[in-house]
Amino acid sequence: MYAFAYHRPATLKQAASLLRKTEGAKALSGGQSLIPALKMRLADPPVLVDLGGIAELRGIRLEGTTLIIGAMARHAEVAAAKEVMTGIPALAQLAAGIGDRQVRNLGTLGGALANNDPAADYPAAVLALDAVIHTNKRAISADRFFKGLMETALKPDEIITAVAFPLPTRAAYVKFRNPASRYAIVGVFVAETAGRVRVAVTGAASCVFRVKPMEKKLAGKFAPEAIAKVRVAADKLNSDIHASAEYRSHLITVIAQRAVTAALSGK
Amino acid sequence: MNITVSMTVNGKPVTAEIDPRTLLAQFIRENLRLTGTHVGCDTGQCGACTVHLNGHAVKACNILAAQAQGATLLTIEGVRGVDGGLHPMQAAFREHHGLQCGFCTPGMVMNAIDLVQRHLHPAEEVIRAGLDGNLCRCTGYHNIVKAVQAAAARMAADTTAATLKQGGQA
Numbered sequence: 001m002y003a004f005a006y007h008r009p010a011t012l013k014q015a016a017s018l019l020r021k022t023e024g025a026k027a028l029s030g031g032q033s034l035i036p037a038l039k040m041r042l043a044d045p046p047v048l049v050d051l052g053g054i055a056e057l058r059g060i061r062l063e064g065t066t067l068i069i070g071a072m073a074r075h076a077e078v079a080a081a082k083e084v085m086t087g088i089p090a091l092a093q094l095a096a097g098i099g100d101r102q103v104r105n106l107g108t109l110g111g112a113l114a115n116n117d118p119a120a121d122y123p124a125a126v127l128a129l130d131a132v133i134h135t136n137k138r139a140i141s142a143d144r145f146f147k148g149l150m151e152t153a154l155k156p157d158e159i160i161t162a163v164a165f166p167l168p169t170r171a172a173y174v175k176f177r178n179p180a181s182r183y184a185i186v187g188v189f190v191a192e193t194a195g196r197v198r199v200a201v202t203g204a205a206s207c208v209f210r211v212k213p214m215e216k217k218l219a220g221k222f223a224p225e226a227i228a229k230v231r232v233a234a235d236k237l238n239s240d241i242h243a244s245a246e247y248r249s250h251l252i253t254v255i256a257q258r259a260v261t262a263a264l265s266g267k
Numbered sequence: 268m269n270i271t272v273s274m275t276v277n278g279k280p281v282t283a284e285i286d287p288r289t290l291l292a293q294f295i296r297e298n299l300r301l302t303g304t305h306v307g308c309d310t311g312q313c314g315a316c317t318v319h320l321n322g323h324a325v326k327a328c329n330i331l332a333a334q335a336q337g338a339t340l341l342t343i344e345g346v347r348g349v350d351g352g353l354h355p356m357q358a359a360f361r362e363h364h365g366l367q368c369g370f371c372t373p374g375m376v377m378n379a380i381d382l383v384q385r386h387l388h389p390a391e392e393v394i395r396a397g398l399d400g401n402l403c404r405c406t407g408y409h410n411i412v413k414a415v416q417a418a419a420a421r422m423a424a425d426t427t428a429a430t431l432k433q434g435g436q437a
Contacts, residue, residue, distance in 0.1 A: 028334070035329050035330060100400025
């Protein structure tokens with residue numbers, strides 16, 4: 001690791017001011033991606049601002065038809081929370097499948113979103129559920145939040161405080177995971193909320209994306225066969241040692257259909 | 268610039284001045300000289316460095332010691348049974364030959380204890396999925412799973428006995 005100055009503020013205000021003070025300063029949440037990046041010297045922030053001591057970033061609650069999850073909620077907390085299991089079971093299931101249990105005991109929702117790894121699970125849920133990302137400055141819609149490869153709409157001194165998920169009528173997430181890394185080779189989140197259907201794909205391209213032709217078909221008929229012939233062109237998809245772009249293109253249709261089936265069965 | 272961290276490790280308060288880059292695993296091994304916590308891969312994959320942070324299994328090589336400020340930490344050295352001898356999980360690993368070279372064992376035991384505390388009677392699939400983040404390169408997993416199953420039964424019996432005892436006194 002390159003040397004850095006470490007701060008552990010107790011309030012959001014202090015954290016934002018510390019991030020503002022030094023160019024390149026970085027917020028640290030669970031650290032399950034940032035610590036490995038620091039160890040490999042892939043990142044060299046002069047200042048680390050640990051968000052672990054800020055109580056206002058915690059908590060999970062249901063408010064009417066919205067599930068609100070604090071940015072520092074650990075994956076294991078989300079997976080086990082009654083509010084999530086009853087409100088959006090697909091989200092609890094997704095959280096239970098991130099990394100391994102030790103990673104889930106540290107990794108956070110806010111950290112995963114701010115990192116925006118192209119193969120992370122949470123971005124697919126946030127985009128398909130049309131969630132709103134709340135920060136210390138504003139509220140950002142999911143469609144405007146994810147900008148590209150590990151890039152988001154967040155400003156350098158902007159901190160995610162919570163994510164508000166509207167409760168869907170039905171939803172499911174199916175991941176075709178790499179057995180070693182547990183990251184998605186292709187992961188598809190399908191959600192129907194207030195009569196609108198959204199389909200989000202992770203793992204397949206440089207950034208999570210929606211498949212609007214599938215959404216249109218599913219809005220007409222919410223059934224796996226409705227999207228059997230919808231293919232995402234391979235030319236914008238990833239090719240790597242795990243899977244070719246053509247394979248991922250085929251996989252998206254297969255996994256999306258499985259997600260629809262799962263959403264229909266409510267499991 | 269060095270920072271000061273304080274936490275409770277195996278029931279004892281500790282305070283040290285450290286470089287902020289110090290990983291929790293390094294802090295445990297090099298500052299506290301508790302070398303039962305092993306560092307296998309140092310990339311957050313093998314789980315040999317698993318400890319309990321505020322009662323949850325985490326990989327000590329994937330967190331800064333500074334992040335554990337004020338926390339309660341349990342390492343393999345602090346693990347013991349109700350009678351002060353081996354913890355049922357340790358005894359079961361020995362009985363069922365759940366180890367060969369033993370390098371992965373402290374991490375396996377720490378994660379398995381946390382797993383069983385959350386799933387009182389874990390099915391085989393739950394154990395296998397739960398130990399996903401711990402790699403063993405010699406014994407293989409069959410005997411480890413058997414050990415965890417046996418320990419879970421023993422831990423459940425201990426819990427029931429303790430509850431009955433408390434109930435009897437009340």
